[in-house]
Amino acid sequence: MGAMSIHFLLTKLARGIITLLLAMTFVFFVLRASGDPAQIMLADDASPAAMEAFREHWGLDRSYLEQYFAYLGSVIRGDFGVSFRDGRPALEVIAERIPATLQLGAAALLLTLVIGIPAGVFAALRRGSWVDHLTMTGTIFGHSIPNFFLGILLILLFSMTLRWLPSSGTGTIWHLLMPAVTLGTASAATIARFTRSSMLDILNKPFMRTAKAKGITPKNRVLRHALPNAAIPVVTVVGMRIGGLIGGAVTIETVFAWPGIGLLLVNAVSQRDLAVVQGVILLIALTMVIVNLIVDLTYGWLDPRIEVHNKRKATA
Amino acid sequence: MTSVDFSEGLRERRRYRFLTRIWKSRPSLVIGLCIFWLVFVVFTALFAQAIAPFGYAEQSLLERLNPPAFMGGSSKYWLGSDNLGRDVLSRVLYAMRTSILIAVMATIIGATVGTVLGIVAAHFRGWVDDVIMVMVDFQASMPFLIVALAVLAFFGNNFVLLVILIGLFGWDGYARIARGLVLSTNGQGYAHAIRTLGVHPAKVYWRHVVPNMMGVILVQVTLNFPEIILLETSLSFLGLGVQPPATSLGLLLGEGRNYLATAWWIGVPAGVVIFLTTLSVSLLGDWIRDKLDPNLQDKSE
Numbered sequence: 001m002g003a004m005s006i007h008f009l010l011t012k013l014a015r016g017i018i019t020l021l022l023a024m025t026f027v028f029f030v031l032r033a034s035g036d037p038a039q040i041m042l043a044d045d046a047s048p049a050a051m052e053a054f055r056e057h058w059g060l061d062r063s064y065l066e067q068y069f070a071y072l073g074s075v076i077r078g079d080f081g082v083s084f085r086d087g088r089p090a091l092e093v094i095a096e097r098i099p100a101t102l103q104l105g106a107a108a109l110l111l112t113l114v115i116g117i118p119a120g121v122f123a124a125l126r127r128g129s130w131v132d133h134l135t136m137t138g139t140i141f142g143h144s145i146p147n148f149f150l151g152i153l154l155i156l157l158f159s160m161t162l163r164w165l166p167s168s169g170t171g172t173i174w175h176l177l178m179p180a181v182t183l184g185t186a187s188a189a190t191i192a193r194f195t196r197s198s199m200l201d202i203l204n205k206p207f208m209r210t211a212k213a214k215g216i217t218p219k220n221r222v223l224r225h226a227l228p229n230a231a232i233p234v235v236t237v238v239g240m241r242i243g244g245l246i247g248g249a250v251t252i253e254t255v256f257a258w259p260g261i262g263l264l265l266v267n268a269v270s271q272r273d274l275a276v277v278q279g280v281i282l283l284i285a286l287t288m289v290i291v292n293l294i295v296d297l298t299y300g301w302l303d304p305r306i307e308v309h310n311k312r313k314a315t316a
Numbered sequence: 317m318t319s320v321d322f323s324e325g326l327r328e329r330r331r332y333r334f335l336t337r338i339w340k341s342r343p344s345l346v347i348g349l350c351i352f353w354l355v356f357v358v359f360t361a362l363f364a365q366a367i368a369p370f371g372y373a374e375q376s377l378l379e380r381l382n383p384p385a386f387m388g389g390s391s392k393y394w395l396g397s398d399n400l401g402r403d404v405l406s407r408v409l410y411a412m413r414t415s416i417l418i419a420v421m422a423t424i425i426g427a428t429v430g431t432v433l434g435i436v437a438a439h440f441r442g443w444v445d446d447v448i449m450v451m452v453d454f455q456a457s458m459p460f461l462i463v464a465l466a467v468l469a470f471f472g473n474n475f476v477l478l479v480i481l482i483g484l485f486g487w488d489g490y491a492r493i494a495r496g497l498v499l500s501t502n503g504q505g506y507a508h509a510i511r512t513l514g515v516h517p518a519k520v521y522w523r524h525v526v527p528n529m530m531g532v533i534l535v536q537v538t539l540n541f542p543e544i545i546l547l548e549t550s551l552s553f554l555g556l557g558v559q560p561p562a563t564s565l566g567l568l569l570g571e572g573r574n575y576l577a578t579a580w581w582i583g584v585p586a587g588v589v590i591f592l593t594t595l596s597v598s599l600l601g602d603w604i605r606d607k608l609d610p611n612l613q614d615k616s617e
């Protein structure tokens with residue numbers, strides 16, 4: 001058991017490291033393929049001396065292989081280059097935006113779980129009823145509406161017409177409300193759908209009938225027996241949705257002028273501040289790797305059988 | 317009897333089975349409306365010039381920010397006019413053309429690349445399979461909007477790059493499906509039999525395996541297409557996709573954002589069109605999936 005857990009962990013860790021390496025290679029490749037990095041990364045009016053210093057710093061006079069390893073080395077040390085907008089290290093520029101995005105992301109994720117999971121559970125328990133139909137219709141709408149359009153509609157309604165909520169900026173919980181709802185809607189819809197189908201699967205299992213026969217109350221049957229078993233596919237989807245939340249944050253932060261990573265990225269892309277762009281990309285890759293690792297570990301914790309299965313698949 | 321005759325016979329029976337199954341089932345009112353809307357969208361995309369009352373860039377600075385006709389505005393502008401006096405309706409119609417064109421091309425690129433790579437992975441197995449699957453995992457784990465933004469930042473924006481980039485979104489889904497299906501068909505008797513007759517593997521895949529996949533791929537298209545529309549409109553909304561003077565539904569909504577307080581009609585119609593289109597494709601996809609997989613239907617009912 002212990003050996004298997006370590007094997008499982010190491011496989012997942014290796015996967016994560018490969019993903020990170022791929023992300024770094026991708027950025028390196030794209031950066032080199034798009035022209036002379038010295039010219040692109042520095043401002044147009046950079047002096048020849050600065051260009052030369054930059055080339056030397058990144059080892060641009062050496063072979064591509066050497067450059068590649070030099071690049072990996074500096075990225076791993078956290079050196080993403082200098083943002084040409086304000087001359088500070090890109091990492092510093094990015095770091096000060098992280099709290100805002102974390103706040104928005106956490107609020108959206110919370111909404112996703114608090115709305116998505118109960119909605120899915122109730123729809124499954126009352127299958128075919130109006131609750132079920134309403135939830136399912138809601139999920140299709142929630143999934144299809146572009147998040148930036150939803151944001152605009154909310155601004156029109158709550159900021160422009162009713163004048164209840166601020167349309168942009170940050171500071172109070174009222175500022176957070178609309179962006180978090182907008183960002184969480186699509187994810188909540190996805191989670192509700194998956195929770196419903198996962199619950200339906202479990203509710204038909206023989207052990208649920210056994211539980212009923214044993215006289216366990218409906219509440220306990222759902223909370224103690226059905227939900228933990230139905231949670232496994234839902235955890236995967238939650239993990240996948242975090243990628244969606246990060247992608248969504250880019251547009252949502254722009255709609256609501258929320259000063260996070262997403263808004264920073266959009267501005268950096270329009271101004272071609274490439275040091276910041278590559279920093280954000282690699283940071284998001286790192287986040288995704290960590291999220292996936294957590295999801296995999298949660299699996300093993302929710303269902304110890306999964307690692308056995310996984311091992312078999314790996315050796316087959 | 318030659319091997320060609322044998323494979324012809326098989327193909328006829330298998331290729332379009334999924335279409336007959338869809339054709340025979342009766343759509344409900346909602347599905348009918350979805351189909352109607354999508355037909356309308358495609359029609360508009362094809363004939364925008366003929367339908368639109370004005371050109372998409374035709375300005376009339378004296379007629380700026382006219383409200384829509386139903387709100388008491390001039391009857392010349394059904395959906396009102398924007399900050400440069402351009403007709404919103406005409407701009408939406410032309411934007412539908414751009415957005416649908418990009419989405420269709422991108423879907424074709426993604427489905428083709430993904431399916432081919434999936435077949436290649438399943439055919440060669442070994443390290444080829446490993447490399448392709450690592451790429452699939454990578455693609456699936458990175459939020460694609462971010463990757464797309466990075467590439468646009470590095471290479472600058474142009475239409476061809478944009479289409480290819482959006483096309484590469486979602487290839488991993490097709491690859492995974494194609495790989496799984498090929499692995500399972502390769503184990504089946506008929507594929508083995510045809511191959512034993514000396515037919516080239518590529519021909520086996522093209523004539524027998526791919527037609528068998530079409531139903532599942534079609535379902536994947538209905539899942540992928542709305543996401544592609546959302547990706548393009550998001551990029552354009554951020555001002556980093558389709559560039560003016562061309563229009564796209566996302567770009568219109570982005571432009572309208574600056575006039576929310578005074579002239580909401582500039583952006584909202586484009587948003588409604590995006591929403592209705594993604595909604596219709598999703599509903600239609602759900603319905604097709606039910607029709608194609610009777611097992612699934614039994615389970616959910």
